[in-house]
Amino acid sequence: TAKSLTRLRVTDNARPERLRLAGPQEPPSPRPSPCPRRDTRNPYAQLLLAAMKQSGCTVFNDRHFSCENCDGCVSGGFDSATSQIVLCQNNIRQQSHMNRVVAHELIHAFDHCRAHVDWFKNVKHLACSEIRAANLSGDCTLMNEIARFKFGLKAHHQTCVRDRAIRSILAVRKVSRETAEKAVDEVFDACFNDLEPFGRIPHNKTDAKRAYKDFLNRDRYNANL
Numbered sequence: 001t002a003k004s005l006t007r008l009r010v011t012d013n014a015r016p017e018r019l020r021l022a023g024p025q026e027p028p029s030p031r032p033s034p035c036p037r038r039d040t041r042n043p044y045a046q047l048l049l050a051a052m053k054q055s056g057c058t059v060f061n062d063r064h065f066s067c068e069n070c071d072g073c074v075s076g077g078f079d080s081a082t083s084q085i086v087l088c089q090n091n092i093r094q095q096s097h098m099n100r101v102v103a104h105e106l107i108h109a110f111d112h113c114r115a116h117v118d119w120f121k122n123v124k125h126l127a128c129s130e131i132r133a134a135n136l137s138g139d140c141t142l143m144n145e146i147a148r149f150k151f152g153l154k155a156h157h158q159t160c161v162r163d164r165a166i167r168s169i170l171a172v173r174k175v176s177r178e179t180a181e182k183a184v185d186e187v188f189d190a191c192f193n194d195l196e197p198f199g200r201i202p203h204n205k206t207d208a209k210r211a212y213k214d215f216l217n218r219d220r221y222n223a224n225l
Contacts, residue, residue: 107136
């Protein structure tokens, strides 16, 4: 990602290429399997795809998604130069993992579409999108945190979002942990409370379905004004 974003994309018989923005990192699957199908019926993806289309950035599966083998534990990334989402087929564990990665990267794509995000020079812009992606994609649901053996009651969701945003910045930018933490903390409140296009924090698939229904109704209402 320019020279400052460090997640490498690797393909057979090709030199590594820089990828613009890394997605959530998970321990690699002990048995890498072929890239699972993208579930377009997943309400997270349905809402984000509808919001992208409404914003004038229609997503086409054959143009904007690519399944590839990746280095390390990175699960996916968003390439802002080509507006392409890369899914790391060797690190995707299962369909639920795929759904989270797709949602995470679509939030980056949505931010890229609706705002003038300076991915390369403004670490606060990157921090804001990473906060939103961790908050709204399902990365920090209770069940996912339990699976990571992380427990907490008071403000645990916020803690998870902050930690994962910092981790994502460190994965793609050559900055110190102190710099990443400072950027996240300075924009955290505003970006954590920016819930577009969901209008709420979708803590589970049921929440996401309600948010998608509300989005469609809001769209119909605006069309009739």
